[in-house]
Amino acid sequence: MPITVVKDLPAIARLADENIFVMDTVRAESQDIRPLQILIVNLMPTKEITETQILRALSNTPLQLDITLLHMVTHKAAHTSEYHLSSFYRTFDEIKEQYFDGMIITGAPIELMSFEEVNYWQELTQIMDWSEDHVYSTLYICWGAQAGLYYHFGINKELLPSKLFGxxxxxxxxxxxxxxxxxxxxxxxxxxxxxxxxxxxxxxNKQLEILAASEKAGAAIVRSLDNKHIFVFGHSEYDRDTLQREYERDRGLGLDIAVPENYYPDDDPKKAPIVRWRSTGTLLFTNWLNYYVYQETPYIIEQIKKMKRQRLHRE
Incomplete structure (x- = not known):
């Protein structure tokens, strides 16, 4: 699948090494088709890693996607350069007059804070409000899923006795x-x-349905019945070594971190992790794009607001 991103985005070269076709805007402008407009609200501190993971997850469909990356102006990114943000990202003020077929809101390592304590919470809620009329379907990941459930449906998160890790x-x-x-x-x-x-x-909540769950991890995938909000509480987009890097980082900081469960063979960190979630991630992102975005969104993208309101009236 051709994914269209800003020319020279570092993720292009990384994905090309994996034989994933990513098209820059120069080539895309020469094609006479209507690509899906996808907005990625990247809240993660390591933005370049997350970009690559999300683009890889979106790459297994024949649909052409025109990707826009968005960052929060009310938060200073400590692990991403100003050059990278100014070159490849846009702000909400720059895109708020546009319409998008789909939006992805990533996770963020801030779950121990109440939502209202997050310094960009007001900006994020403004984006979620705006999405009601400007985005056809939204996929929320991990903290993004908890934030979306809280803001749209009033369901708050709760602290776990210990970190769910694995x-x-x-x-x-x-x-x-x-x-x-x-x-x-x-x-x-x-x-x-x-x-x-x-x-x-x-x-x-009668507007929501739990599609998959775990006795240990709780709800895994939840949808609103109109399919406009899809909540995924795990990270099916993760790389093989993502949990390993987190584990080694926390150990290096002297934190009391357990070995991630069901990750290393025999739970032995000396052994290479086993990837058991790649096909799940492929299906989740591909099915969302195909059935909840492409098959439903209007060809004239500016009609999203009208279509969503007509559907809401019918229901």
Whole structure:
């Protein structure tokens, strides 16, 4: 699948080494087709790593995607250069008049803070408000999923007794939604978080459905019944070594960090991690793009607001 990004984005070269086709804007402008407009709100501190992971996850569909990267102006990025942000990212003020077929809101390592304490919370809620009329479907990841559930549906996160860290088995609870098409009845997904959203509170909301869950990790995938909000509480986009780098970083800082569960063979950090979540990530992102974005979004993208309101009225 051709993914269109700003020319010279570092992720292009990395993905090309994996035989993933990424097209820059110069070539894309010569093609007479309507690509899907996808907005990625990247909240992670290591933005270049996350860009590559998300673009890789989006790469397994024949659809052409025109990617826009967005960063928060109310937060100073400590691990990403100003050059990178100014070259490849845009701000909300720069795109707020545009429409997008899909939006992805990433996780962020700030879950121990209340949402209102986050310095860019007001900016993020402004984006989530705006998305109601300017984005057809939104995919929220990890902290982004907790933030979206809290803001749109009033369900708050809760602190876990200890960090949920590792690769956990999840069970599909409903095979009918197209989001899970082709997925195994039991699948694996990495998690790295200190908080969770109580399953009973999600079940109590008639606008939401839990599609997959784990006895250990809790809710894994949740959707709003209109498919406009998809919440994924793990990280199916992670690289093989993402949890390892986090584990080694925390150990280097002298933190009390457990070996990530079900990640290393025999739970031995001296052995190479086993990837058991790649196909899950491929299906999640591909199915979301195909069935909840491409098959539903209007060809004239400016009609998103009208279509969403008509559907809401019918329901």
């Amino acid at each position: 690769v956990f088995e999840n069970e599909v609870l409903n095979t009918q939604p197209m989001l899970l098409r082709g997925m195994d009845e039991v699948f694996y997904m990495p998690h790295s978080r200190h908080t969770t959203v109580p399953i009973d509170k999600i079940k109590a």
